[in-house]
Amino acid sequence: MNPETLLQVQNLSIEFGTSSGRLRALRGIDLEVPKGRIMGLVGESGCGKSTLAYSLSGLLAGNGEVSGGAILFDGADVTKMSDKELRDIRGRRVSMIFQDPMTALNPVITIGRQMLDIQYREPGTNAEKRARAARMLERVGIPDAAAQLGSYPHQFSGGMRQRVCIAMALLTKPDLLIADEPTTALDATLEVQIIELLRELQQEMDCAIVFVSHHLGTVAELCDDVTLMYAGEVVERGSVRDVFHNPAHPYTQALLECDPARMKVATRQLPTIPGMLPNLVDVPQGCIFASRCQHVWERCRSAHPHLSKTATVGHRAACHLLDAEGRT
Amino acid sequence: MSVLLEVENLVVRYPAMGRVRAALRRQEREFDAVAGVSFSIEAGQTLGLVGESGSGKSTVARTLMGLKRAGSGSIRFDGRDITRAGAQDYARLRREIAMMWQDPVGSLSPRLTVGSLVTEPLRIHGKTADMAAEAKRLLEMVGLPEHFAGRFPHQLSGGQARRVGVARALALDPRLIIADEPTAGLDMSVQAEVLNLLAEMQGRLGIAILVITHNLNVVRHITDRTAIMYLGRFVETGPTEQIFQAPRHPYTGALLSANPEPDPDAARARITLTGEMPSPRNRPSGCEFHGRCLRAQPQCSATVPEFSSAGDQHAFTCHFLVRNGAG
């Protein structure tokens, strides 16, 4: 493994037990996050991006189960860790920010107490820890931070709460920050502020970020690398520039075309992706995108494509069209 | 073309606290959620109303539908003043104005089938028709297969439920559709489908549409004119294309830059506004945007800006003639 690699997911599969059978939410996920880089995890609802994000710190829902593969965090497999080992990395080396800041903080405990609690393994007196918490709050832009330690979450607005969550997540200077759609619940003008803040703090602390989002524009703006997911599989990954300039997978191409922000001229007929997500209990054979793909050919229906190299280094896509033999 | 809907100086108030508390604190009991907006829609035209949460945009919709009383100002539909219309007038009006609600699934009565849902307006207004045939016709119009008539709302995806909402809105051949966040909660590819459907209906049936949204991208391709709302007032109105090409108000500029195109090399000039939208219960002095504006001058906190014209029905409220929103 490359010493610069912080997180490596190898052939990861996750299943959920549901009343209609085992839902194969993630299948054969491969990805890599180098130290100090920001990776965007992008896809539409139901693609499994949040499941993947939660599994990175071992936080799967009760009915979820890793059915294969490994998540190597700094060389250690997260999927095989005991509860104690998981706790040791959570909040110290891996932190999370959640989608809805309104519910992410405990409503009956003061901000200060919650920030003190997460430092329970750190050295120092309570007074030092409180001071550290106050400094961090100030850093994320909470006015009058020291006094706000005694406030309860409901006394803050949504944008301020998300700032508090970011302060908590970065308080212990983690190596990896997992941000699950941290701006989706916020208004556009507040989203910009949060993105800006994340970028500044990332540069200051030099941590890696896995940034989950469905918003292509935000990912293009913030991230270095991007991984695109569709129906539980990685369809394309690479640097943001390569992927967004030269999308190799038909799904990525279609998704980029759908984004109204990309269109310079007003049109009455926006491009769409016809069809529906496949059933993940009874996963179809062949390429997962075959039923909605414009370039589908016979091999797509029978053989499952692997992540193939493109013309650029580090840019890969799971499409038969990229396969040298297939292109004849 | 004739003016279909004309709103003048509309004010809508909400109670902020109980009567007793207001008396004790000697404060105003009510605040203006909508503080004097004027606009008009011509027959077959589309208007976009854009603002963030708390801007009062949904309150405008509810007032137009008669679900909320106007505090002052006037609303005229097809030449008739409906500001204080009684139940009788509204019964007639509701055949001509249809509404699409924000929550695609939640706005459908959970125990009715899709077939009954789309024909519900016919039943409410006592139309006698072959309901099954009507359901089939309406579903076909929005591109849903006939057998969907037997399904219940919870068996639909967001996009399908949205289509049912459109079908229901079309049931009585309305002249105006008010669409509140028509793309909320939908994925990008589905959003485009819904917008295409709305554009098609407007083009084919000549229905006027008022689109209410927080996302400027939504209005760009389907509206003729756009109004930007901040704190219950319009800060900029004009032809949609002009607003996109040459935004005049700094807030419009910030909103435009908040939907960046997915290109890492495109100009990263996102305008970062400081702070959050103030509460309409406690309005700032002067230009109400001055606390967050990057170009604010001493004058801004003192004087209320009037509407300045930028030609061709393009108007904005800023003391400065901003050439480009990005400054």
Added chain:
Amino acid sequence: MVLGPRATPELIEQTRAAMGLDRPFALQMITFFGNLLRGDMGVDVFTGRSVTTTVMEALPYTLALITASILWAAAIGIPLGAYSSIRRNTWIDRVTGILSVGTISIPSFVMALYSVLIFAVWLRWLPAIGAGEGFGGQIVHLILPAFAVGVPWVGYIARIVRASMLEIMGESHVRMARAFGLTERRITRAYVLRIAVLPAVTLIGAGVAHLFSAAVFVEVIFARPGIGALIVSAVNERNYTIVLGAVLVTTAIIVLATLISDIIIAWLDPRQREGM
């Protein structure tokens, strides 16, 4: 009437005057509520004692019974509910579930009758009659009645605590606490239980009325003095003043209990403090 069929007209007249019944009805009511404000609920015509004294003598017995019942029920119900929510779907959770559903709606008088039958008649472990002499005696005499009143509440409390624990465990702030590596023990005790007991406090506050109902039966069955026993004997004797006085005191206690539960909730939940 109160005096029975053999009362002479003069006697009736005298009694009516003493009770103030010869005055107009509106005046009677005004006098009654006026006196009530001063803590005077009139005179018991049977014994000639002040109603306030009679009711206030009975009240401590009932309060002791209700407090003891709810305290032991909460002391067992809250940990039981919390434990079975953590050990969800294990045998202990299932047993707790069945027992709480089973005991919740068994009427208190059935529970009381069986406690008498088993512990006093068959096993002869505990006394079943009266309130006991001296502190120790009173405690011993309180055990069976408090058991009978409290048993359904163990089930009530355990159930509601379990349900709200499970709901809160699924909330996003708990996931966040886990994501920060807090121990499960700390999460359940400091982060979850504190919110999960809120509905239980509301339940108990609103349930004081039910506790009074249960106390009526238990006091009759165990021949304990108390408000409940007082009301039943007063109803049998058609002693309206006592019934009215006891009912008023009961109402006051219930209002007080609601107030106390509101204060406890405000203390536990900062979101509730705002509105107060």
Added chain:
Amino acid sequence: MGDVATTYKQPSALCIYARQLAQNPMGLMGAILVLIIVGIAVFGPWLAPYDPNQIMIGPRMGPPSAAHWLGTDHLGRDLLSRVIAGGRIAMLVAFVTLGAAMTVGLALGLIAGYGPKWLDNILLLVFDAIRSFPVIVFGLAVVTLIGPSLYTVILVVAITSIPIYARIVRTQTQTLRNAEFILAEKAMGAGTLRILAVHVLPNVLGPLLILASMDVPMVIATEAGLSFLGMGVRPPAPSWGTILNDGYNFIRNSPWPVIAGSAPIILVTIGFTFLGEALRDIFDPKLRRAQ
């Protein structure tokens, strides 16, 4: 839309619910118990071996025997026959009072939840005042005024139950009132009556019926309780409460009358509670917290 073809045939809803009930052991047990108890109450006169008030020649306070399955009471009456006759009274009280309380509660709850705010405030105050008062103490107060009888019991239980249903209907109605689909109906011009009947009622009725089924034991307990105190059904008419009262006076002589009087109460309680719980889980898992 019966004439519109569906792509696949779905099993009927009732069928699914029945199967779910059968898979829930506690629910199944409850359903069987309820069926047996209701059956006995309905066919009581044909099932009872003796006249419930007939005094037997033979032992008083006798233990169970071949002739008297549950034994005899202090007057030598057959306890089984009295328990069966008491069951008829209990079921009668339960169905009459719950029917009345539900109807009135539904109407008041809809008014409070959908009507003007001031009316809601007044009704809520009345509901809460009644609800916060001990049922038995209220019952005793009513008995002092109008005297003990079966009708007093029905009146007391109905009055004290109405606020429970009214409040639940009110809360549900109020949530629905602000739901988008109701606003949508209003915007389409639907009248208040249509909204209440077509859109609110079907969403309120289910939880109400389930709660009512869980309240049957409460009603029966109140009837038995008042009768136990001598304030309900008048002797010699048999009620489970009067059987218990008779038995309590002689509890040191024989446990059988107490056991005979309480066993049906316990069985009814368990039956209806388990059934109600299971129904609630099947129809509306969200309701679990409302209680």
